[in-house]
Amino acid sequence: QVQLVESGGGLVQPGGSLRLTCAASGFTISTYHMNWYRQAPGKEREVVATISSTDSSTKYADSVKGRFTISRDNAKNTVYLQMNSLKPEDTAVYRCNAFRGWPTSSYWGQGTQVTVSS
Numbered sequence: 001q002v003q004l005v006e007s008g009g010g011l012v013q014p015g016g017s018l019r020l021t022c023a024a025s026g027f028t029i030s031t032y033h034m035n036w037y038r039q040a041p042g043k044e045r046e047v048v049a050t051i052s053s054t055d056s057s058t059k060y061a062d063s064v065k066g067r068f069t070i071s072r073d074n075a076k077n078t079v080y081l082q083m084n085s086l087k088p089e090d091t092a093v094y095r096c097n098a099f100r101g102w103p104t105s106s107y108w109g110q111g112t113q114v115t116v117s118s
Helices: none
Strands: 003-007 010-012 018-025 033-039 046-051 058-060 068-073 078-083 092-100 105-108 112-116
Touching: 003 092, 018 033, 018 092, 018 112, 033 068, 033 078, 046 068, 046 078, 058 068
Parallel strands: 010 112
Antiparallel strands: 003 018, 018 078, 033 046, 033 092, 046 058, 068 078, 092 105, 092 112
């Protein structure tokens, strides 16, 4: 059974940090590009960070550059999102996604809530 399970969300004060974890099972992430998305109430889903399957190169949304870091541990079949200097506008449900172009395959986790508030 294919699963992506996110954890690590919660309530944090502005300026604080959280580390999200995405644990995969039922498939191997090594051949997948791994992505973190987020969706805030009333807003469209946006991609926050991406890490390549080939060379672990990373890309970030402008809104999180310099504050968030995505990483992967293929041996543990896990992806991480380190979030520092959190802002209230980072409040959203964060979801993990695994994507492979060929053969095409995409998996989603259920998401974890991140709330930044004083």
